[in-house]
Each structure stands twice: as structure tokens, then as C-alpha cells.
Amino acid sequence: MHTLHRLINSVAMASLFTALSACAQTPAAPAAKANIVVLATGGTIAGAGASAANSATYQAAKVPVEKLIAGVPELADLANVRGAQVFQIASESFTNEKLVTLGKRVAALAKDPGVDGIVITHGTDTLEETSFFLTLVVRTDKPIVVVGSMRPGTAMSADGTLNLYDAVAVAADKSSRGKGALIVMNDDILSGRDAGKRINIKTNAFSSQWGALGSVVEGKTYWFRAPVKRHTMASEFDIEKIDTLPMVAIVYGSGEMGTFAAEAAGKAGAKAIIHAGTGNGSVPNYGVDTLKALRAQGVHIIRSARVQDGFVLRNSEQPDDKYDWVVAHDLNPQKAKILAALALTKTRDTKELQRIFWEY
Ligand code: DGL
Numbered sequence: 001m002h003t004l005h006r007l008i009n010s011v012a013m014a015s016l017f018t019a020l021s022a023c024a025q026t027p028a029a030p031a032a033k034a035n036i037v038v039l040a041t042g043g044t045i046a047g048a049g050a051s052a053a054n055s056a057t058y059q060a061a062k063v064p065v066e067k068l069i070a071g072v073p074e075l076a077d078l079a080n081v082r083g084a085q086v087f088q089i090a091s092e093s094f095t096n097e098k099l100v101t102l103g104k105r106v107a108a109l110a111k112d113p114g115v116d117g118i119v120i121t122h123g124t125d126t127l128e129e130t131s132f133f134l135t136l137v138v139r140t141d142k143p144i145v146v147v148g149s150m151r152p153g154t155a156m157s158a159d160g161t162l163n164l165y166d167a168v169a170v171a172a173d174k175s176s177r178g179k180g181a182l183i184v185m186n187d188d189i190l191s192g193r194d195a196g197k198r199i200n201i202k203t204n205a206f207s208s209q210w211g212a213l214g215s216v217v218e219g220k221t222y223w224f225r226a227p228v229k230r231h232t233m234a235s236e237f238d239i240e241k242i243d244t245l246p247m248v249a250i251v252y253g254s255g256e257m258g259t260f261a262a263e264a265a266g267k268a269g270a271k272a273i274i275h276a277g278t279g280n281g282s283v284p285n286y287g288v289d290t291l292k293a294l295r296a297q298g299v300h301i302i303r304s305a306r307v308q309d310g311f312v313l314r315n316s317e318q319p320d321d322k323y324d325w326v327v328a329h330d331l332n333p334q335k336a337k338i339l340a341a342l343a344l345t346k347t348r349d350t351k352e353l354q355r356i357f358w359e360y
Contacts, residue, residue, distance in 0.1 A: 034116035034172035036079040037109050038164075040065035041102065041130075042089040043123025045160040047152030056201055058152040060090040060123055068121060071153060072161050078219055079116075079172040091123025091130070091148075096245040096341070099130060103137050103239040110140035117143040117171030121164065124148040124197050124205060127183065131192030132338050135181035135231040136360060137239035143176035144232075146192060147184050150203045159186065159203045169219040176221060179213065180231035189214040191227050193360070196332060198308065209309040209330070230359050237342050245341040246271040250333045253277040253306050259290040265299075272300035272340045276333035281305045281312040288318070295324055300344070300353060304328035304336040314354070326353045 040046060042061030046068060049058030063071075065083035075081045086105055087098060102120070109115045122130055131146040138144060147167035149160030167184040170176050181192030185206040195208040214223040230236075249265035251257075253276050265273050273294065277283055281303035283291060291301045303312050303325060311330035314320050320327060328336035336357075343356040 034079040035114055036081045036117045036119060036168050036171050037115055038065055038069060038081060038083040038119045038121060038168070039102070039105060039109075040068060040083060040085050040121045041087040041091070041094075041098075041123070043091050043121065043125075043127075043148050044152055045121050045123075045147065045149040045164065046088065047149075047154075049152045049154045052154060052156045055151045055155040055157075058154065060152075061088045063153060064088070065121070068153075068160075068164060072165050074165055075168050078165070078168050081168060089123070091126040094123075094126045094130065099133050100239070100242060100245065102130065103134060103242075106134055106144060107138045107140070107239045110138055110142050110144070115142070117145065117176070119164070119167045119171050120144070120146045121167075122146050122148050124150060124185075126334075127206075128192075128196035129334055129338050131181045131183050131195070132335050133342075135192040136235050136339065136342055137237045137242060138181070139233055139235065139238055139240075141178045141233055143171040143173070143179070144181040144192070145171045145176070145184050146181060149185075150201070150205050157203075162187075165219065166216040170216050170221055173221045175223060178233070180227050182213070184216060187215055187217060188212040189216055189221065189223070193227060193229055193231065193335075194330065196335070235360070236346065236356075242342070242345055246344045248272045248274060248337045248340045248344070250274040250276055250304075250337055252333075253282065253284075257284060257287065259287050262287065262290050262294060266294045266297060270299060271344050272302055274302050274304050274328065274333045274336045274340060276304050276306045277312075277317070278306060280307075280310070280317050281327065282317045288323075291325070292323055298348070300340070300348070300350065301325040302328050302336055302340055302353075302357070304331060304333040306333070308332070324350050326350060326357060329357050331357070 046063040047058045047060040048062040065085045145167045151158045183190040199205045249270040251261045312327040314327045
């Protein structure tokens, strides 16, 4: 019996060894490439200038998405990439209607099991509004990456091709999942919530006062922090339940700013006014009564600041509790406008609005 056991063991060991050595010889099948969709909307990344010296003088929104993709054949090393042209516009011409259309398109793709990530090519002027909007309304963990360029593809040292390559690399990387909408520009991976265009003529145009989330170099992502504010799957906003956005106006603070801009916004039907105040969202003494009167007419007053960094403190420059006003926290006026518009699709209650500005 003992001999029979030893014989069975040795046969088992031999077949196990054969199987293991076979695995060692057969290289593992390469991981399947991610399926990435590039939604093109226009902008400088699709721009064309008259000469290679034209890095800032050119026409935006000229090159179709197929040509953008064909212009970076290395994308095929990263992922299976297909494109769709949603718009072909300069992004200063984005409207609420276009934001909603794009959001619905992204959400539909995110629900498609055959899509692993979405890249949106976009003009840089309002790229920060779109990225914030998408992070607030698209219910997905899949990477959503918004990318643009500061120079047209016809210019010397154009930045669009590498930015697009980087954006696809980030969208194709599983480690990008669950981080909300991202902005990829100039090798930085930035939060779609708090990054924005802070320089209007350089390739390092985009940054956030809270720093980048990570970097992408030679097609590889390197992460150093993650967003803490609510987004995507944790958001209470859902683009599938939104068809229009209420009007929200921004009034820019300055010395001798008068009250006409706020009054005109109220007359035009704005449901909220983002006061882009000097300093910590300051309101001039001659402007307080106008804003109080607008609040009494049902218009919400949200104090942001024209100062790029920092955040507006509640009841600091103004008695917000007493006036029933909201503060925009660290959001710049254009981001505050996006959040206010979405919040007003849910509530007109001031305390609820303020909660939303603390949480997103
Ligand atoms: N017209 C601007 C836009 O489409 C060009 C800026 C850019 O895309 O970099 O946002």
C-alpha cells in the first residue's frame, strides 16, 4: 500500500511540475486594451493657424475628431480609441443647453459596458466649467477626462497631441476610476472641480490652488492625492433628470462698481447672482441694499471672490445669516455659477444651498 501511495504522489507531483513549467513558458496574454471614446467639442486643440509661428493667432474649432485621433497614432498603443464629434465650437460659446447635451452624451457612454473611459476635447476658455459640471452630474466611476490645448496643432511646439495622448492614457488607466471628472493638461492630472485656466497664453495654463492630483508621463499615471468633495457616484445631481438649467449671473466686484449690473441681472430673470467680490467676497456699502432687495424678490445672493485663491468665509465681510445669503467657499465665480445653477434645480432653500456649497 505504501508503495502505491508513493507512486500516486510522484505522478501527481510530476503532472503539477509539467503544468507549472508550461505556464512559465507561455507568456501571459497581454491585458485587453481599454475602450476609450473621444467626444470632440472644438477649441484650440482642434484649431489651425496660418503659420507655425501662430501659437496664439489661429481659428479654433476647425479640425474634426477623426483627424485629431489620426494625428496621434500612438493612441493605439494605449487603448482602442474611437471618436465622435459633439460640437465644433470655441468654448467661450458654450451655453447651458450645450452643457446639458454634452452631459447626457457622456452619461450615456458611461452606461455602455463596452466603454471603459471617456475623453472630451474642449476649448480651454470654459473647460473648467464643463469639467465641474460633468463631475457633478454624471453618475459613473469610469474615468471622464477633459483635455484641451493652448496652441493649435499647426503651431511650433504645439501641445495638443501630447495632451490628447496623456488624456487617453489617464482615461484608459483603471487607477483613474472613482476620482471624478479630471482635467489633463501639460502632464498634470487635475481635479475637474477645483482646477481652472489661470494663465491665458502659456501651455501651463491650468492649475488648482490645492495642487494637482497627479502626473502623467510617457503614458503612465502617477497619483499623489484624491478629491475629498462629493462627485459622480456620490453626487445628488443626475444629468438624466436635468433638461434645463436656471439663469445665474456673475457680477464682478471692483471699486465704483455701481449697482446697475446686479439690478440688470435681477430684471433679466437671474435666479441667483454670484457676487465676485473684492477681497473675501466684499460688498460695497452702497451695494448692500440692492442685494438685499434682490434677495427679497427671491433672487439668491452667493458671495464668491474675484481673488483667485483662498475661500470666502461665511459671516466675515457680510452678515450672511442676517441677509440670508450664501458663500461659495473656495469656488471661483464661474465654478460657483455652475454649482448654483444645479443646486437651484433641487432647492430654493438657503440653508440647503449653503450645504451644497460646503459639500461639492
Ligand atoms: N477660443 C478659445 C476656446 O475655444 C481658445 C482657447 C483654447 O481652446 O485653448 O476655448
